[in-house]
Amino acid sequence: MMRRLLLCLLLLVQARPALADDVLYLYNWNNYISDATVSRFETHCRCTLKQDYYSDNEEMLAKLEAGAVGYDVLVPTGNAVESLIRRGALRPLDQARLPHLGNIQAEYRNPWYDPSGHYAVPYATSVTLLGYNVDKLRELDLPTDTWALIFEPRHLAKIKGKVTVLNSQRELMAAAMRYLGHSVQSHELAQWQQAKRLLLRAKPYWAAFSNSTYIKDLAIGNIWVAHGYSNDMYRAQQDALAAHRPFSIGFATPKEGAVLAVDNFVLHKDGRRPDLALRFIDFMLEGANAADVSNLIGAGNPNAAALPHIQPEIAGHPAIFPPAAELRRLEMLRDFDPQLRRALSRMWTEVKVR
């Protein structure tokens, strides 16, 4: 009896590594794949999907830079993909093993951060825009399709203390640059100085720099205008609807243009299971699975086959799925050289402290 027990234990111990071999490690944004899709993939590949989460690209890059290893798949935004490629941290994709790659729309193929398309498969998109309380802004007769709403004192005077902006140097300064008619990828220091002055002039009217609380504050009615991401605005809109608020939340891309973020699946070069990773990416390229992220959080989707599977109020929203003409007015953030990074960081400190 005792011997048999020992034998069983021994078998268990030996079985462990064999099981552990079939684990795919995904370093992902929080709440970016539904549990249902995860378990469907696990059944499909007869393996385990383990996820770690990050809340911004810098956090992910900093952890990788500090030596984090073992992740097979990452989901970086465009600028972070470029940085990872330049550092030689990614493994090229074997496109022959991605039969569903054709589902990606032409507009999202061969982006500037991966012109050859060797490394990145676009998964989800979002636009940084303005969300607003529809009824309040109509009452105050304020425009909702321009950055002037959060930068011009003549508008801000009516909504003082009812506006939040993102607590992000890159996003907020990019919005100011678009409003001033400059590119968010500009290298002209004078243009950035101009953007800084615009922020300093508008700052007294803002209630707070907020990266997440604006969803709740907008849905409750604490604030009337928020600078934030399209998927968060969608959630605020749904929350306000579900709570039967006496007002509704809307969101629109300002006519001056805005920042588009495209998140991509990439393979980390130190990942141990590129085979599983490719199966995972191809699985997520199938229409029904690709649609998951849009239905889950209201993200935009670069996958053409996903569209029929996405709820019509999401798929039909021009701020979530920008029409081709509008797509041209959207720009992606790009990482700068160290000198400009340092100069921008100093400007941001000034915006914060002064």
Next chain:
Amino acid sequence: MTSARRRFWCISNLNSGKLARWAVTLPPSLFLVVFFLLPALIVVAASLREPGEFGGLAPLFVDGAFTHALTLDSYRFFFGDTIYLEIFVKSFFIALLTTLICIALAYPLAWLIARSPKRRRDLLVLLVILPFASNLLIRVYAWILLLGPLNLLYTPVAVVAGMVYVHLPFMVLPLYTNLEKHDPALLEAAQDLGAGTWTRFWRVTFPLSLPGIFSGSALVFIPVLGMFAIPELLGGTGDLMIGNLIKEQFLDNRDWPFGATLSLLLTVAVLLCAGLATLAAKKSFKGTEAVT
């Protein structure tokens, strides 16, 4: 001589020897060298390098050729205008204010615990330590709920309140261990010589408790100076402290040399403060020796 006694004799003989002294002091010294001195030197080196294109440090060699020499750029950038110095000064002010409030709050509390019946003291000390049972961030989050309705959230007042709350036990404990040891006979003697309550406190208890105040102040002042979580959660946009600046350089901006420069300047400033405090403490100890 039994074997046990012989062994004892050997050990005691060794204890007095040089070998034993080395054996005892080597591990901690080694620990300090490996985990404090070396990293500190790495920080010094990093602060003198150029930032890498995508974070980290610029490579020293490109295609086998030495490219980036050392540079004082980060220091020039720091002293190039006043904004970073302002944040340093403000952080020192917040740390000082927190320390003073902690002394004012902790002194009566520590005195009360030291004067209470012996069997109750342990329980009271346990109550002082009890907040450590829950995570720092959770305790700070609780302050968001408290300060929100008072319209104090996202103000400097909120930052100082959070700092004082979190660091108060570090002031109470050293003060308590000090006050507990005071000999009541000294106070009785002072009373017999005609000293009133206040005189007894100022001329006897307070000078004797100075070592406790100094060690408590060091335990509060230095961590507060480097704290970044509390200003981030409770402070407004203007309530940046040095800790926030350093975190921003390493995480958001990926500018390691400037982050290293800020850390180094902070360390130097703290060491200066500690040096001054030790000097002050030495002087006051001489004063208290005369009393005891």
